[in-house]
Amino acid sequence: MEGRLMLSDSMLSVKIEHRVGALTLDVAFELTQPWTVLFGPSGSGKTTVMRAIAGFLRPDHARIVSHFYGNDFVMTDTAKRIFVSPHKRSVRVAAQGATLFPHLTVRDNIAFGARSQTDGTSAAQIVEESVERFQLQGLAGKSPSMLSGGERQRVAIARAAVAAVSVGSGCLLLLDEPFTGQDLQLRDELIEELRDWLTVFKTPVLSVTHDAGEAFQLGAEVIKIANGRVVQQGPVDEVLAQERIRLLDQLNATRKESRA
């Protein structure tokens, strides 16, 4: 597992205590891998964790610090009354549900967070690269209302990735249920494209899912959370061993059915 050793230092330290309704969230973890999956059933507190990291939510008690290139950036520290606004954080977000701006075309949506780079790459070039990579050529001029649900989601991922890549190295990409509702083949292609592109910029990803199959496809580090607590953190094969058996059983069952 060369990838695991390559980036063993923590890129983000998260400690959150927060009450939402009946759920008491109490989690602490470090992000050390290029792609980490926050895995858990709905209602386990995953989205609350994402919203706290993004800065959309002020937790009751929290300390959230990014460490890129040896610089500590304290984004939330309730004890010291530090709370950095979302747009100033070293974080870019694709929230749950594809909230594409209805008054902008697909291309203008993707370009929303694009910035030209110090190496001379223009914002437009980054946008065009994402349009090609995510196979959005046919959609770029359309209005979001003309897109299917799966297409909107793909555009939302491209839009967030462009924003993260525009910040350059030292930015975390947060994806909340990014691939839910995509057909499986398209999802796997999308994951490969995204991973290839983000590796170039060394942009780490934290994505949320309740789908074990997606976690295996990503082959990523998994943080399993249930009832507001971190149950286990580690490579997907270890953390989701039980889910893997269940998935294989399901697969065998469908195979038998189709043979019969």
Added chain:
Amino acid sequence: MTLRLAVATTAILLVIALPLAWWIASGRGVARALVQAIVALPLVLPPTVLGFYLLILMGPLTAPGRLLIGLIGHPLAFTFSGLLVGSILYSLPFAVQPLVAGFEAVDKGFIEAAAGLGAAPVRVFSSVVLPMARGSLLTSAILTFTHTVGEFGVVLMLGGNIPGATRTLSISLYDLVQDSNYDAANRTAVVLIAFAVVALLAIYLLPGVRKLDGRQADVVR
């Protein structure tokens, strides 16, 4: 004169109302309630009350009035500028309230999406909230304009009915009736009614005025 006043009032009020309405729409608590109450005050107050206090404030009887006279060399009352100040205050709720409703109807998901893509609050407002609430911007402008054209009490108190300077249509209608000149009064009134009907029809009919308002986030789960 009426038209000049209405155009100037609408232009200045939009500049004031946009940030004010955004603050109200995104604010909460006692401060927000207080500001909303003050903005709505001209809706319930007799215009003569507003006119009276503005007259006093602009005149030489009070310290701010004397300061103002010292600054510009003459009293603001009974001038076009004085009338403009009164109009702006009196039409404030008509400019602010449609905007607040329009801004509040923009789903929070879009605002968070923009912030999560790195947009600062000013850009979130100008690139996302304002274009999505553009119908309410037009509604606000039309209502302010129409209301200023139809204004009477404040104009009478502050303007003093000076031909060519502060005499508006609604005031000249009052004069005509006082002189028992009903034919001319009728012509003026018909103009005012026709204008109001056209303006209100525009608000309810124009394509796009209400279309984008209140559109919810396209949530795909």
